Amino acid sequence: FPPKCAPLTWRLLAGYLPANSERRAAVLERKREEYFNFVKQYYDTRNEDIHQETYRQIHIDIPRMSPLVPLFQQESVQQIFERILYIWAIRHPASGYVQGMNDLVTPFFVVFLQEHVPKEAEVETFMVDRLEQSVLQDIEADSFWCMSKLLDGIQDNYTFAQPGIQSKVNTLKELIQRIDAPLHDHLSRHCVEFLQFTFRWMNNLLMRELPLHCTIRLWDTYLAEPEGFSTFHLYVCAAFLRYWSSALLRERDFQGLMLLLQNLPTYDWGNEEITLLVAEAYRLKYTFADAPNHLQARK
Numbered sequence: 001f002p003p004k005c006a007p008l009t010w011r012l013l014a015g016y017l018p019a020n021s022e023r024r025a026a027v028l029e030r031k032r033e034e035y036f037n038f039v040k041q042y043y044d045t046r047n048e049d050i051h052q053e054t055y056r057q058i059h060i061d062i063p064r065m066s067p068l069v070p071l072f073q074q075e076s077v078q079q080i081f082e083r084i085l086y087i088w089a090i091r092h093p094a095s096g097y098v099q100g101m102n103d104l105v106t107p108f109f110v111v112f113l114q115e116h117v118p119k120e121a122e123v124e125t126f127m128v129d130r131l132e133q134s135v136l137q138d139i140e141a142d143s144f145w146c147m148s149k150l151l152d153g154i155q156d157n158y159t160f161a162q163p164g165i166q167s168k169v170n171t172l173k174e175l176i177q178r179i180d181a182p183l184h185d186h187l188s189r190h191c192v193e194f195l196q197f198t199f200r201w202m203n204n205l206l207m208r209e210l211p212l213h214c215t216i217r218l219w220d221t222y223l224a225e226p227e228g229f230s231t232f233h234l235y236v237c238a239a240f241l242r243y244w245s246s247a248l249l250r251e252r253d254f255q256g257l258m259l260l261l262q263n264l265p266t267y268d269w270g271n272e273e274i275t276l277l278v279a280e281a282y283r284l285k286y287t288f289a290d291a292p293n294h295l296q297a298r299k
Contacts, residue, residue, distance in 0.1 A: 007115045013223035014146040035141035042090045058085045070125045084144045095158040103207040108143040165202040175238045183245045190254045197261040217274045239280035
């Protein structure tokens with residue numbers, strides 16, 4: 001979506017704002033107030049014994065996120081993420097906080113921040129303290145609610161033993177076996193298990209594999225697509241793996257394969273590569289959409 005339209009479009013597609021434009025201002029005001037009531041109610045409990053481990057894990061993860069993006073190294077931004085993730089974890093005890101969830105706030109935060117960044121400024125290096133406190137609070141609350149809506153659709157990725165991810169990895173393996181048997185067999189021959197490299201693709205929705213601007217472009221599609229973050233993401237992962245098929249087939253041992261799979265060279269990717277990736281994912285989706293049994297992992 002054009003940057004001007006993205007903030008409103010994302011809020012609508014995430015299911016956070018109603019389609020009825022007359023109700024939007026009232027809903028925004030109510031939800032933002034509700035979020036900060038949660039902060040008042042729960043945030044001070046982070047030092048209680050029962051919640052200390054959750055807070056500690058979040059506190060460790062946040063400074064590590066997107067180390068090459070100056071925006072996320074700012075203390076005030078890290079505090080925003082800390083609050084969002086802690087409140088979400090306390091309100092969702094079935095899964096609590098799982099490492100990597102911090103990544104899922106990032107695209108929402110950046111898109112909603114972009115609305116307030118001057119045209120000449122780069123969002124990835126923007127100093128958020130230049131903004132009014134009330135603006136930052138709105139961005140924080142909106143990011144919380146949109147991340148919550150996203151996680152509602154993929155929560156089995158994060159409950160105990162992460163069954164959603166296990167299932168998706170098996171399905172991806174089955175799909176690759178059907179669409180690129182030589183690659184599937186090559187990985188198998190060198191004892192590369194799909195779980196070893198695609199767990200992160202599912203847990204972090206490919207965010208660790210792509211530059212931030214590419215993730216935002218990809219999420220435009222995920223938000224517009226029914227079950228975008230679950231079913232369609234699988235097809236994107238299949239298309240992504242196939243993209244590297246030739247390079248992977250040239251690797252001759254386990255170490256070489258894993259080194260490449262964990263450091264895929266996407267640093268110079270842009271909209272063009274993501275557009276091609278999405279087009280291939282749609283092609284796969286429509287190839288298999290009428291035959292859902294094709295995607296049943298073999299027992």
